[in-house]
Amino acid sequence: MFELIRMSMIAAMFRRGASDSRKSAPRSPQASRSKPKHESAAADRDPYLLSQVREAFGRVVYSHKVHEKQADIYFVKYRCQQGALIAFTAISSGTFLATAVDILNNKTLTSLATSSIALLVTWMSLGVKTFKFSEESDAHRTTASQLWDIRESYMSLIADIMSDNISNTDARIRRDELQDAAYKAYAAAPRTTSKAYKRARKRLKDDEELTFTPREIDLFLPATLRLDDSEV
Secondary structure, eight states, rough: HHHHHHHHHHHHHHHHHHHHHHHSSOOOOHHHHHOOHHHHHHSOOOOHHHHHHHHHEEEEEEHHHHHHHHHHHHHHHHHHHHHHHHHHHHHHHHHHHHHHHHHHHOOHHHHHHHHHHHHHHHHHHHHHHHSHHHHHHHHHHHHHHHHHHHHHHHHHHHHHHHOOOOOOOHHHHHHHHHHHHHHHHHOOOOOOOOHHHHHHHHHHHHHOOOOOOOOHHHHOOOOOGGOOOOOO
């Protein structure tokens, strides 16, 4: 009887020791190895959020270039306008008219030329007051500057998302802030012309107005931020 009890106690002690040894045994490298942090973060990245941000970035890139080209168009018109006004004002000066009188030696022709030149100067002066190309150019350049800042902020957001340095929640907050900034810039922006649009399209080498393929957006981005870095 006592021998049976002693053997039962020894068996129980043996089972307890085996269990303790299994708990204290070190895990194998394969068992203890976890996924790298960047792989886990990449798996948590919202692909639809990144796609939306890239699309918004492409639109801002296009709008910025259109307003930039529109500013250039109006600035050229302003320079031509000022040049013509200066030229006609100089022609209407007393020295020129006196020379014309000596050359023509005809009071009727001289009077007609004087009246015509004075009318042209008046018309040009009225045109300067009516068509304010300088102010138009400055307005488009201001909008282009605002959109440039939004464009760069979108690029920074894309970099943060792709490098997993920002959470999906924070990225959505930043996206909403940029959308609000873009809305305010567009609401205050002056109208553009088809000529500026064509120049922007030619400059960006794009044939779509508001849609972009991943490759086209990649061409706007630095090589390190592209989804596909293969050759065109």
